[in-house]
Amino acid sequence: MPLVPRTSEEKRKILNRLKRVAGQVHGIEKMVDEDRYCVDILIQLSAIQAALKKISFSVLERHAKSCVTKAVKEGRGEEQINELVNVLKHFK
Template sequence: MPLVPRTSDEKRKIMNRLKRIEGQIRGITKMVEDDRYCVDILIQVSAVKAALEKFGFSILERHTKSCVTKAIDEGHGEEQINELLQVFKQFK
């Protein structure tokens, strides 16, 4: 599988996004500990879900534009495309 290493800027952005999501999860934990209203918790769960989906899409987009493109350029794109299609099935 062709691996296209992430730049330090890409890693920094990814880590920052993950830390924000982690903070949201900690916030939900605190809400449960504080016996907050269920609807308020569910709203935060929805926000975390949306943040994770956006994060996953950004990783998927980067993979498509770099790793899959590289594989196609190197003549073994079919394997990468099949792998990518399997990943798409998980994003339903």
């Protein structure tokens, strides 16, 4: 199936969010190195998990609205839906 390219705006938003997460991870590395309080580290880890879930949902939504919709219109919906369901099994 040919890929449906993301728009420049979609890419920009995803990349900016990922860069923020990378910054948060770096901050946690520093916290651990400085022997910061465990609860403070856990709070930051929770924030990273929430940010990654938000990014994942954004990518998922785009995939469903573009790739899966296109596949359904082309008669390949079952294949794409099965693929999507299998991917969703990785999210807990």
